[in-house]
Amino acid sequence: MSFGNDLPQHPEKLKQIRDLIRDYAAESELVPPLQEEEVIFHSGELIQKHPELFLYQKLLAVMINNYAWSNIVAGIPFNRRILLLPKCISHSTKCPAKYDELGLLCEQCGLCDLAGIISQADELGYHTIVSEGTTSASLLLSSGQVECVVGVGCLHSFERSFPLAVKEAVPSIAIPLYNNDCKDSKVDRIWLDEVLAVRNESNWKGWINLDTLKTLVKEWFATDKLIALFGENDPTIDIAINWMEKDGKRWRPLIMVAVYDAFTGKSGEYDETIQKLAVSIECFHKASLVHDDIADEDDERYGKPTLHKEYDVPVALNVGDLLVGYGYQMIAESGAKHIRKLLKVASHGHRDLSLGQGEELLWRSNEKLLTQEEILRIFSNKTSPAFEVALQFGAILADANEDVQQIISNYSKALGIAYQIKDDLDDFRQDSIASGFNTVQPSLVSTLLNKKHPEKMQEWFDRMQKGDTSIATEFLQWDETKEAMKATEEMLVEYKRNTLKSLKPLKHPTLKILLTRLLNRIVPES
Amino acid sequence: MSKQIFICGCEKDGKIEKESVQKLRSTLEEKNIGYTYIEDMCGTILKNPDDLESLYTAEDAIVFGCQARAMQHLVDNSGKKIEKNVTEYHHVEDENQEEVISQLESNTGEPLKIKYTDSWKPWYPVIDYERCNGCRKCLNFCLFSVYSVEDDGTVVVSASANCKDMCPACARVCPQNAIIFPKHAESPIDGGEGDGTENEKTDILEQIQNEDVYSVLSARRKNFQVSLLKNDQFKMAEEERRACCSGPDKKEEVKEEEKCDCDCNCKEEPESKCDCKDGDSNSSCC
Numbered sequence: 001m002s003f004g005n006d007l008p009q010h011p012e013k014l015k016q017i018r019d020l021i022r023d024y025a026a027e028s029e030l031v032p033p034l035q036e037e038e039v040i041f042h043s044g045e046l047i048q049k050h051p052e053l054f055l056y057q058k059l060l061a062v063m064i065n066n067y068a069w070s071n072i073v074a075g076i077p078f079n080r081r082i083l084l085l086p087k088c089i090s091h092s093t094k095c096p097a098k099y100d101e102l103g104l105l106c107e108q109c110g111l112c113d114l115a116g117i118i119s120q121a122d123e124l125g126y127h128t129i130v131s132e133g134t135t136s137a138s139l140l141l142s143s144g145q146v147e148c149v150v151g152v153g154c155l156h157s158f159e160r161s162f163p164l165a166v167k168e169a170v171p172s173i174a175i176p177l178y179n180n181d182c183k184d185s186k187v188d189r190i191w192l193d194e195v196l197a198v199r200n201e202s203n204w205k206g207w208i209n210l211d212t213l214k215t216l217v218k219e220w221f222a223t224d225k226l227i228a229l230f231g232e233n234d235p236t237i238d239i240a241i242n243w244m245e246k247d248g249k250r251w252r253p254l255i256m257v258a259v260y261d262a263f264t265g266k267s268g269e270y271d272e273t274i275q276k277l278a279v280s281i282e283c284f285h286k287a288s289l290v291h292d293d294i295a296d297e298d299d300e301r302y303g304k305p306t307l308h309k310e311y312d313v314p315v316a317l318n319v320g321d322l323l324v325g326y327g328y329q330m331i332a333e334s335g336a337k338h339i340r341k342l343l344k345v346a347s348h349g350h351r352d353l354s355l356g357q358g359e360e361l362l363w364r365s366n367e368k369l370l371t372q373e374e375i376l377r378i379f380s381n382k383t384s385p386a387f388e389v390a391l392q393f394g395a396i397l398a399d400a401n402e403d404v405q406q407i408i409s410n411y412s413k414a415l416g417i418a419y420q421i422k423d424d425l426d427d428f429r430q431d432s433i434a435s436g437f438n439t440v441q442p443s444l445v446s447t448l449l450n451k452k453h454p455e456k457m458q459e460w461f462d463r464m465q466k467g468d469t470s471i472a473t474e475f476l477q478w479d480e481t482k483e484a485m486k487a488t489e490e491m492l493v494e495y496k497r498n499t500l501k502s503l504k505p506l507k508h509p510t511l512k513i514l515l516t517r518l519l520n521r522i523v524p525e526s
Numbered sequence: 527m528s529k530q531i532f533i534c535g536c537e538k539d540g541k542i543e544k545e546s547v548q549k550l551r552s553t554l555e556e557k558n559i560g561y562t563y564i565e566d567m568c569g570t571i572l573k574n575p576d577d578l579e580s581l582y583t584a585e586d587a588i589v590f591g592c593q594a595r596a597m598q599h600l601v602d603n604s605g606k607k608i609e610k611n612v613t614e615y616h617h618v619e620d621e622n623q624e625e626v627i628s629q630l631e632s633n634t635g636e637p638l639k640i641k642y643t644d645s646w647k648p649w650y651p652v653i654d655y656e657r658c659n660g661c662r663k664c665l666n667f668c669l670f671s672v673y674s675v676e677d678d679g680t681v682v683v684s685a686s687a688n689c690k691d692m693c694p695a696c697a698r699v700c701p702q703n704a705i706i707f708p709k710h711a712e713s714p715i716d717g718g719e720g721d722g723t724e725n726e727k728t729d730i731l732e733q734i735q736n737e738d739v740y741s742v743l744s745a746r747r748k749n750f751q752v753s754l755l756k757n758d759q760f761k762m763a764e765e766e767r768r769a770c771c772s773g774p775d776k777k778e779e780v781k782e783e784e785k786c787d788c789d790c791n792c793k794e795e796p797e798s799k800c801d802c803k804d805g806d807s808n809s810s811c812c
Contacts, residue, residue, distance in 0.1 A: 079740070080740070082739075082743070087692075088692065093711070099698055100698070100728055100730060100746070101695075101698055101699050101728065101730055101731050102730050102731070102734070102746070103695075105750050107754060127740060127743040127744065127747070128747075129743070131695075132693055132694065132695045132698075133669070133690050133693035133695040134669055134690070135667055135668065135669050135695055135696075136695070136731075138669055139731060139734060139735065140734060140739065143734060143735055143739055145738065145739045145740075146739055160669070160670075182690075182691045182692040183692065
């Protein structure tokens, strides 16, 4: 066994360490979800205070993470918790149970400890799964629906599933098995029983089911709803409503409502104020798309003609302006408590977006490659404001304080950059890059390519200028391009990490959990 | 050219009976039949493939070991065996083992041994390409990236060492039952024929991703409890039936047989001196 992997083989010793961690954690306020670095930091601190614990480094990490979650888990009703047990507890040769794809179907024959554990969990109301391998666990975690997991497993398997648990920010407590050898395993029953039965009032505001919320938010953009807000019998309004109603993921309204829910815990209750503000955010977003499509000379969006293609540029420009007007009208007429604050956030967002866009547009005319710093600044200015406005709207509606608003602002900046880097990378993952790259659109990949292999970039540029169309495909197959993509992927990881780091000072667990999950939704793994 | 004999002992935390392997080896040695003993074929095929050169190139070979299907696909998956060569696979406890051995030539040399000394337990999946339809469920299911897809769309086991010890979960997910774990304890995952029930796949994995997780889990629990109950009832019914056949009813039948048609007393309590009896037996009337 390697250092740090050890586990004391007696319940008394385990209890002793748990008490120690309780004392330590009481002094340092741990707000979940903790990032891996934080968990490692705390276990390091503990080992410095108690050097004899160095053998149990991984156990300490698990226990610290458990402790961070304990208050939240205690606040979750038993029937919303899932108990994940490992199949290796079962009798290795005599277990009579059958399996389905989720795992072992325990007959509670009494040959192993599973029978006792499952009856206790049943009595409390848990949903129990005896899983084989960790795949069913990860499927559950990533479903976005599971509100709480109590998991038993070996330290080895926790190491594997920890990153996923952090990513999905599912409230969870992990209890390690005494042994790591995947056979006839034993778990500390005293510890497990204690965790299973824990139930208290807590500051937990409830799990936010983003999928359910999304369906609900979509209803606010039905034609009749928009007519009620915008009016009708005017051809320009009809175009605007049609454009608003058409497609779109409604990310921004969803974000606003989710943040509001994280503060208030009132999922499902949305008055006219909230609905109007949600529509205002979407108005700004859709207006920016119309103008963007004109500036980028794009012919299609959502697989259909862009507005200036369907009508013409002047009509499209005007509809964009109309939507901006509606956006501010919705805020003014929302009846919200903090209209002035909302207007400030919206107008600042608007300004920053235009400045970011402006830098890009002015750069385009001089056909010069941007530096990495310039690109990241454009990325941030172009995308962050839209996310920020949505997040701040939710927070302001829920009377959040200045500290939270500052954290949201930092989070949005990093999130916007991560989003754009992902977008940039996705362009390079297509079969060909259509519109001459890095002359119309700033790209981090091509900037990194140019930095390292300027001659390649020059070759590409020359061939493109001569009208060589095959370069659009060939360009993507170069090793140098792939190398630049790899470097960009690393930067994406870094900016995702930065996004989560910005949440470190956040004291509000429900919001912290939500924002952690949102990052994963907005910038998913590719 | 005589047949070349190989025996896999499945030594690395294996599943086959050591005694059966030992018995087979002794039999061959008594008959002076040369053979190659492979300590652990799953391990060697992956870690020291060159050691199995003699198996790959043997024109006519017999391999004794775990399930025939498991070994066949294990060897075929390696892609090293010369295709036109004939290789038969038998379980060490095969019923017709004697017959197979009786047809072998003797005096074919001393036993050889292929060792497996690695500490890693060779636990990894083997794909039965006669069954695999390339659906990629395993690929998406496995967390440890054991599987990958070749350019032509074939799903392959590309990172065997990543496989989690004792986890055969992908085999349960496979709709074709095409995944074999030779060291697994149960059939058909070990390459055996199974009992037919394994074909009843549920779509529970899709359900938990697309429907309300909690309702799906509750329903699963409920269904299972109902099936256990049914099982219990079935067992009870079985017992009752058995009781019917061997219990009091049957005794009555026997008793009736002993009775005769006449009106003598031996109908109720056998009397040895009754007229209807022929000596000690009551054959004359019953």
